[in-house]
Amino acid sequence: xxxxxxxxxxxxxxxxxxxxxxxxxxxxxxxxxxxxxxxxxxxxxxxxxxxxxxxxxxxxxxxxxxxxxxxxxxxxxxxxxxxxxxxxxxxxxxxxxxxxxxxxxxxxxxxxxxxxxxxxxxxxxxxxxxxxxxxxxxxxxxxxxxxxxxxxxxxxxxxxxxxxxxxxxxxxxxxxxxxxxxxxxxxxxxxxxxxxxxxxxxxxxxxxxxxxxxxxxxxxxxxxxxxxxxxxxxxxxxxxxxxxxxxxxxxxxxxxx
Amino acid sequence: xxxxxxxxxxxxxxxxxxxxxxxxxxxxxxxxxxxxxxxxxxxxxxxxxxxxxxxxxxxxxxxxxxxxxxxxxxxxxxxxxxxxxxxxxxxxxxxxxxxxxxxxxxxxxxxxxxxxxxxxxxxxxxxxxxxxxxxxxxxxxxxxxxxxxxxxxxxxxxxxxxxxxxxxxxxxxxxxxxxxxxxxxxxxxxxxxxxxxxxxxxxxxxxxxxxxxxxxxxxxxxxxxxxxxxxxxxxxxxxxxxxxxxxxxxxxxxxxxxxxxxxxxxxxxxxxxxxxxxxxxxxxxxxxxxxxxxxxxxxxxxxxxxxxxxxxxxxxxxxxxxxxxxxxxxxxxxxxxxxxxxxxxxxxxxxxxxxxxxxxxxxxxxxxxxxxxxxxxxxxxxxxxxxxxxxxxxxxxxxxxxxxxxxxxxxxxxxxxxxxxxxxxxxxxxxxxxxxxxxxxxxxxxxxxxxxxxxxxxxxxxxxxxxxxxxxxxxxxxxxxxxxxxx
Numbered sequence: 222x223x224x225x226x227x228x229x230x231x232x233x234x235x236x237x238x239x240x241x242x243x244x245x246x247x248x249x250x251x252x253x254x255x256x257x258x259x260x261x262x263x264x265x266x267x268x269x270x271x272x273x274x275x276x277x278x279x280x281x282x283x284x285x286x287x288x289x290x291x292x293x294x295x296x297x298x299x300x301x302x303x304x305x306x307x308x309x310x311x312x313x314x315x316x317x318x319x320x321x322x323x324x325x326x327x328x329x330x331x332x333x334x335x336x337x338x339x340x341x342x343x344x345x346x347x348x349x350x351x352x353x354x355x356x357x358x359x360x361x362x363x364x365x366x367x368x369x370x371x372x373x374x375x376x377x378x379x380x381x382x383x384x385x386x387x388x389x390x391x392x393x394x395x396x397x398x399x400x401x402x403x404x405x406x407x408x409x410x411x412x413x414x415x416x417x418x419x420x421x422x423x424x425x426x427x428x429x430x431x432x433x434x435x436x437x438x439x440x441x442x443x444x445x446x447x448x449x450x451x452x453x454x455x456x457x458x459x460x461x462x463x464x465x466x467x468x469x470x471x472x473x474x475x476x477x478x
Numbered sequence: 479x480x481x482x483x484x485x486x487x488x489x490x491x492x493x494x495x496x497x498x499x500x501x502x503x504x505x506x507x508x509x510x511x512x513x514x515x516x517x518x519x520x521x522x523x524x525x526x527x528x529x530x531x532x533x534x535x536x537x538x539x540x541x542x543x544x545x546x547x548x549x550x551x552x553x554x555x556x557x558x559x560x561x562x563x564x565x566x567x568x569x570x571x572x573x574x575x576x577x578x579x580x581x582x583x584x585x586x587x588x589x590x591x592x593x594x595x596x597x598x599x600x601x602x603x604x605x606x607x608x609x610x611x612x613x614x615x616x617x618x619x620x621x622x623x624x625x626x627x628x629x630x631x632x633x634x635x636x637x638x639x640x641x642x643x644x645x646x647x648x649x650x651x652x653x654x655x656x657x658x659x660x661x662x663x664x665x666x667x668x669x670x671x672x673x674x675x676x677x678x679x680x681x682x683x684x685x686x687x688x689x690x691x692x693x694x695x696x697x698x699x700x701x702x703x704x705x706x707x708x709x710x711x712x713x714x715x716x717x718x719x720x721x722x723x724x725x726x727x728x729x730x731x732x733x734x735x736x737x738x739x740x741x742x743x744x745x746x747x748x749x750x751x752x753x754x755x756x757x758x759x760x761x762x763x764x765x766x767x768x769x770x771x772x773x774x775x776x777x778x779x780x781x782x783x784x785x786x787x788x789x790x791x792x793x794x795x796x797x798x799x800x801x802x803x804x805x806x807x808x809x810x811x812x813x814x815x816x817x818x819x820x821x822x823x824x825x826x827x828x829x830x831x832x833x834x835x836x837x838x839x840x841x842x843x844x845x846x847x848x849x850x851x852x853x854x855x856x857x858x859x860x861x862x863x864x865x866x867x868x869x870x871x872x873x874x875x876x877x878x879x880x881x882x883x884x885x886x887x888x889x890x891x892x893x894x895x896x897x898x899x900x901x902x903x904x905x906x907x908x909x910x911x912x913x914x915x916x917x918x919x920x921x922x923x924x925x926x927x928x929x930x931x932x933x934x935x936x937x938x939x940x941x942x943x944x945x946x947x948x949x950x951x952x953x954x955x956x957x958x959x960x961x962x963x964x965x
Contacts, residue, residue: 222563224525252902
């Protein structure tokens with residue numbers, strides 16, 4: 222169960238190697254989290270992520286169980302079986318949907334199947350996994366579903382509209398899911414980070430208001446505590462994007478980046 | 479007196495604030511079916527969870543509700559005054575006991591009452607005071623049910639004399655997980671597990687409670703102001719035994735040596751002779767010495783902006799409250815409701831904390847661990863915790879309930895807005911001080927303690943767990959609190 226400050230005792234991460242997700246889990250470990258599930262593609266990266274969390278927990282002197290579970294966003298037909306097994310072992314207080322790929326916009330525009338890979342991961346995969354988790358959370362009557370959307374989904378830009386459109390779909394889906402779960406005891410949080418310095422964005426020129434996984438993690442912890450519906454990271458992106466959203470197309474098209 | 483006409487009319491709920499934390503309301507269709515899915519919180523308004531709420535009107539309906547509870551179990555809920563998550567059960571069933579509201583028998587000579595679990599102390603006072611009897615123990619609100627009073631084994635300002643509520647319960651009827659109704663006499667193992675057992679041993683259906691005879695419905699009160707914590711503790715140690723009721727309001731926002739300055743109020747039920755005096759209260763009471771008509775303001779508004787209660791505003795309130803109090807005043811006649819339940823005058827006072835809600839923190843440390851108490855007060859004062867409802871009391875000997883909270887020593891209770899930054903870690907720090915000193919936290923108020931500390935604080939925890947495993951192997955009775963702390 223979450224405590225009065227929204228600190229979860231058990232956390233399930235979909236996309237268990239996500240730097241943002243791991244930074245978030247580390248913050249929860251310092252509070253009340255004693256069970257962590259990292260779902261992701263099996264392999265050394267996932268194992269290393271789990272080992273890192275175990276070391277972190279040991280530093281706090283807490284008895285923490287960190288387990289991994291094979292999960293493939295691109296195989297939505299397996300999601301129900303895989304995730305229900307996790308829920309069958311005990312309540313999950315917080316699910317963090319953190320998987321996603323950026324793609325390569327320029328190349329993908331000439332390779333439709335590569336573009337579909339982006340949308341199937343970021344959107345279709347999250348729809349199926351999100352629904353499975355939402356139903357399990359609804360049945361237990363409590364819990365938070367935190368979904369990493371992106372500022373790129375707010376308004377599609379010339380430079381990354383394939384990724385942006387997948388996040389736009391995910392964002393709309395999550396908002397609707399939040400309304401569907403309203404009053405059930407389940408809280409849904411849409412997280413909209415701007416440019417985050419991670420593996421995913423390595424080598425790319427940072428956009429204005431660039432942020433870090435740690436800052437996103439802090440915003441998630443705060444959003445869960447306040448039971449917010451949406452958080453922007455950094456917070457200034459909220460007002461900035463509400464201006465950009467209303468810029469006339471000809472002007473918006475000419476924006477750099 | 480026949481039980482029939484003591485049954486409260488169905489609309490009684492309009493006088494008592496509703497039981498929920500102000501969240502969802504059942505739709506008409508759901509209400510007609512006798513069950514509704516609702517979001518519930520404790521009085522503190524934190525951590526809402528969803529559950530199916532059933533409101534049985536008879537013990538047969540109560541048994542049916544428990545039988546049909548499903549895999550996520552059930553828990554009883556009275557008037558929702560536990561601050562944390564004790565009376566909520568995410569994804570499961572919550573049995574609202576407030577329709578089990580019959581006063582079954584009153585022995586006006588011997589001084590006992592037998593009533594169903596959903597009867598409130600407010601109702602008992604209304605019925606019993608005109609007969610010259612008072613409840614043996616009352617907390618800071620009358621709006622708790624008898625079932626809740628047993629489940630939390632509540633205490634009042636008279637703990638140092640009278641002990642906790644269940645010390646005055648002769649016996650109770652308990653619906654257990656196997657569907658049986660057991661008669662549980664005081665002194666039995668099941669009684670001691672149920673006293674303070676947070677509703678996890680079964681559903682209390684009815685109880686027989688010993689009463690206290692009173693001559694009037696007024697209190698004779700001595701008030702004094704004490705400039706610091708040391709003088710407060712010394713005064714309590716030296717003279718508390720002369721009073722039936724005693725509690726100190728303390729100012730945690732005062733700095734330096736003034737930290738812990740206090741307004742101490744102590745008193746007893748006024749004897750009939752006290753009404754001979756001249757004052758307005760005495761004159762009015764002479765006509766009807768046992769009248770009980772507590773007044774109420776309109777409820778606090780639903781939407782209160784957060785952040786109203788900051789260090790500065792609460793600090794100003796505390797200064798005013800301290801300096802307004804008389805340096806020393808004796809034998810003042812006060813209305814019972816003003817002495818015991820000042821906050822009941824403002825229905826839904828919990829709303830002043832806004833959407834984020836608040837947490838209550840109540841600890842007890844052993845009498846000789848007053849150093850730990852001083853450290854806790856110092857930490858709170860240094861942190862400028864905006865708490866205007868901090869009270870300190872000296873408990874008498876501990877009670878037999880396995881998970882009963884009181885223990886001989888000092889108890890400190892305060893509430894803090896839940897939105898205060900860093901509050902979680904800060905309270906963990908206070909918990910450590912309490913645990914190291916051999917003290918404990920009050921489960922009926924908790925919404926955030928570390929489960930790891932529980933065993934040190936409640937030495938009979940393993941017995942409690944073993945009894946539950948034996949009595950209720952499938953977990954028919956469980957709650958958010960039970961899940962969070964693995965009770």
